[in-house]
Amino acid sequence: MSGTMKSATKSAAKGATNGIGNSRAAVGVSGIGVALPAGRLAVSEIHEVWGTVPPQVLRRRGVTHRSVCDPDADAVTLAAEATRTALRAAEGPAPGAVFFGSQTCPYLTKAGAALLADMAGLPRSVFAADVQFSGKSGTAALLCALAWVGAGFADAALAVGTDTLGPHVAPGDPQEYTAGSGAVAVVVTRDAALATVDATGSATSDTNDGFRTDGERHIRTGGAVMTATDVGLIEHCTTAWERLGAMPGPPRFLAGPQPDAVTPVRLAKRLGLPAECAAPCVVAQGIGDVGAAAPLLGLARALELAAPGDRIAVLGYGCGAGSDALLLTVRAPATDTGLSEALTARRTVSYAAACRQERHFQGLDRLVGSYE
Amino acid sequence: MWSPTEPVYRIATPTPAKAWRSRDGRYRLVGNRCEDCVLPFFPKRRVCPQCHSRSLTETVLAPYGRVVSAAEDRTPLIGHVGRDSRPFAIVALEDGPCVLTELVDVDTGTDAGGEGGPTTVTEGTEVELVVRKWRREASGPYQYGYKFRPRRAR
Numbered sequence: 218m219s220g221t222m223k224s225a226t227k228s229a230a231k232g233a234t235n236g237i238g239n240s241r242a243a244v245g246v247s248g249i250g251v252a253l254p255a256g257r258l259a260v261s262e263i264h265e266v267w268g269t270v271p272p273q274v275l276r277r278r279g280v281t282h283r284s285v286c287d288p289d290a291d292a293v294t295l296a297a298e299a300t301r302t303a304l305r306a307a308e309g310p311a312p313g314a315v316f317f318g319s320q321t322c323p324y325l326t327k328a329g330a331a332l333l334a335d336m337a338g339l340p341r342s343v344f345a346a347d348v349q350f351s352g353k354s355g356t357a358a359l360l361c362a363l364a365w366v367g368a369g370f371a372d373a374a375l376a377v378g379t380d381t382l383g384p385h386v387a388p389g390d391p392q393e394y395t396a397g398s399g400a401v402a403v404v405v406t407r408d409a410a411l412a413t414v415d416a417t418g419s420a421t422s423d424t425n426d427g428f429r430t431d432g433e434r435h436i437r438t439g440g441a442v443m444t445a446t447d448v449g450l451i452e453h454c455t456t457a458w459e460r461l462g463a464m465p466g467p468p469r470f471l472a473g474p475q476p477d478a479v480t481p482v483r484l485a486k487r488l489g490l491p492a493e494c495a496a497p498c499v500v501a502q503g504i505g506d507v508g509a510a511a512p513l514l515g516l517a518r519a520l521e522l523a524a525p526g527d528r529i530a531v532l533g534y535g536c537g538a539g540s541d542a543l544l545l546t547v548r549a550p551a552t553d554t555g556l557s558e559a560l561t562a563r564r565t566v567s568y569a570a571a572c573r574q575e576r577h578f579q580g581l582d583r584l585v586g587s588y589e
Numbered sequence: 590m591w592s593p594t595e596p597v598y599r600i601a602t603p604t605p606a607k608a609w610r611s612r613d614g615r616y617r618l619v620g621n622r623c624e625d626c627v628l629p630f631f632p633k634r635r636v637c638p639q640c641h642s643r644s645l646t647e648t649v650l651a652p653y654g655r656v657v658s659a660a661e662d663r664t665p666l667i668g669h670v671g672r673d674s675r676p677f678a679i680v681a682l683e684d685g686p687c688v689l690t691e692l693v694d695v696d697t698g699t700d701a702g703g704e705g706g707p708t709t710v711t712e713g714t715e716v717e718l719v720v721r722k723w724r725r726e727a728s729g730p731y732q733y734g735y736k737f738r739p740r741r742a743r
Contacts, residue, residue, distance in 0.1 A: 255694045287693065288672075289721040294733065297616070297720045301652070323731060336616040336720050336733070338649065558741040562694065573671050576595070580670060584599045 244367045245409030248307025249517050249551055252298035253399040253504055253559040256285030256566040256574065260394050260505075266568050267389045275394060279478030283505030284397040285566045286381045288574045291323040295400035296379040297336040302555040303375070304337060307404035312337075313371025314344040318358030318378045318509045320351055320429075320436070320535070321385050333377065344371070351535030352427070352474065354378060355401065355509035359531075360541055362405040363414055373406040380508030384575035387435035395477055397505030399559075401513035411520055412529065412545040418460025420453045420540045427536025438536070450474060451487055453540035454532050458488050461530070461544050468544065469527040470494055472515025474534035475501040481515065484532065494530075497522055503560060509535070520551035595725055598668045602726045615734035616720055618652060620686060621645040631686040651683040652718035653740060659710045661697060668724055673697075680716055680737055693721060694738040708739045715740040 259282055260275055286295075296317065304312075315337075317330035330345035344365075348358040355378020362374035379400035386396040426439035426449040443449050454473070471494045473481035478501045485495035498515035501507075507514060512533040519529045524547065531543040572578055602608065611632070613619040620631035625642040631650055636643055659678040669675060676692040696709045710716070716737040723734040 287721070289693070289723075289736070291722060291731075294720050294722060297733075301718075327730075332733070335612060338613075338617050338619075555741065562741060564694065570671075584596060584667070 243408050243413045244363055244405065245411065245413035245545060245548075246403055246516075246520070247309055247373075247406045247410040248303045248305075248404035249411065249513070249520060249554050250299040250302025250304070250306065250402045251399070251514060251517050251554050251556040251559050252295045252302070252401075253507075254284050254287050254290055254295065255562050255564045256287060256571065257282040257503065257563045258285050258566050258568060258571045262568045263394050267393070269389055270391050270394060277479065278395065280395050280501055280505050282503050283383065283395055284399060284507070285571045286383050286398040286575055288576075290381075290398075292319045292321050292379045292381050292400070293323060293329050293332050293336070295381070295398065296329070296333050296377045296402060299379070299400040299402035299555075300333060300337045300375060300377060302553070303402040303404050306551065306553045307373075307406070308410060309406045309408075310372040312339060312343065312373045312375040312404060314346075314362065314365045314374040315339065316346055316348050316358035316361045316365075316374065316376045318348040318354030318356075318376065319380055320349060320354060320508060321381045322347065322349060333375075337375070339375075351538030352380070352508045352511070353533040353535030353538050353541055355511070355513045356531060356533030356541035356543065357535075357538075358509075359403055359405070359513070359543065360417060360419070362403070363417070366405050366407060373404060375402060375404055377402045378509035378511075378513045380510055382436070382506060382508050383571070384577070385429070385436050388572065388577050390435070390438070392436070392438055392506075395501070395505040397501075397507045399504060399507035399510045399514065401510045401517060403513060403516075409548065411549055411551050412523075412547045414543055414545050415528075416461045416544045418457045418542040420456035420460070422453070422539060424449050424453070424537055424539075449536065450476070450480065450534045450540075451484065454484055454534055454542070455487065457540040457542035458530075458532065461542050464528075464544070467491060467494055468530040469523060470498050470515075470519035470529045471532065472498040472512050472519050472529060473532045475499060475511040475515065476506045478502045500556070500560065503563075509533075514556070516545075517551065517554045517556045520547065521554060521556065523547040523550050525549055595668070597725045597727065597729055600668070600724060600727065602724070602732070605726060605728050605730070608726055608732055615723075615732075618650040618682070618688070618718060618735060619647055620650050620684075622648045629685045631682065631688060648684075650686065654680040654682040654688070654716055654737070656710055656712055656714045656716055657681050657687060658712060659692070659714075676710065678710060678716070678737065688735070688737075691736045692716070692738060693719060693736050710739065717741065
């Protein structure tokens, strides 16, 4: 999927701006909600235990804490919480489609989207599909929802990016220092209240910088070679960005992928944008990498800060899946996303407690208790 | 192979059919209301205990309420290994009915508190609904349901 969204003929002419944004339909975002678990684990504590990454490298990444998934929470419950906030804020018709974007759904064979549709109280006539298996599944779900509504299949659609990376990254893995959990839900409608989508772009290639084969316990990374050479994140994001076409000037905000707190700013520099457009959207400092939810968290922050008429660029990247780019024009700032509440409600968790909560080690499974 | 999923504890849960039928109540607090005397119920009833009417309509109860009474359960329950207490409360929903429910994100005296930390729940504390994992059913799937936490959104 690439080019502007107005029509095939228009999008063929590269540089044609304003596909759906100026069209009558004005498909876009009319509600957004955020959910984060309250547990926070200090990165320094992980370093004390493993010491696999030098402290100066950790400091450079800019992440001080990562969010820890509660033992009774998972990608679906976080998504349900975010959806509740998003639907409360959004006006208009009920969503007729649900796209559940996650690489860490608690079920490998069963639709998380169906669970979410029931938890959100949507009618049974809803279309529900999982957009799985990569860190860009949040933006991919958003693109699916935009296409669904733009094509007229439903008046509104729900797109969710949700991940619990903490339980799915191996102890001692360099990724463990930033493996967080969180969810963002976006309500997409015609005649959107918050922001309309002007252009979209994508880039994909078979790049093995992160994967989990069937039956494997943990997400593996492709190693330092893949990140150091920029063939993954930077190159895919640049390609997707170029597909957005020519712009009159830099957008006010750039919500990028947040594997750490510095990557969005680095990416902005690489794209020739000022660092000031990426920095306000970075929320990874206190929660770490939230995978599929990360670019949408940046979008939520940007929508809170934006003024009508501002343009927001969203760039998502998923290991082994490529990148998605969206360009939005703000109609009204978002007021009730739950982002600031979710960032302030926190509870310090020790490394030992986090290991137990995220089930990193197999404990003694007493399947029968004396009280049952 | 060791997996991140919880083991299926040998708790006798009702049949999957019963869990499936009750899911809207667990996920969204769907109760019902007597059409004759307007009394709301959670969980759903089939006969109104006040006027014995059988005409009841489903309603989604408000996801907010106030704590009537809070306590902690320190019973060593299987499936809750490592938790030294489970905070729970009776919550009076805004629409009337009371729910006995577990609490999350509250101070149990063992967590590190501090700024933005978990709050202590007392009588009258406003709480809101969250959906969390309850347990795994005897047949395997996760059973999700309501829990409450101190209210964030206004």
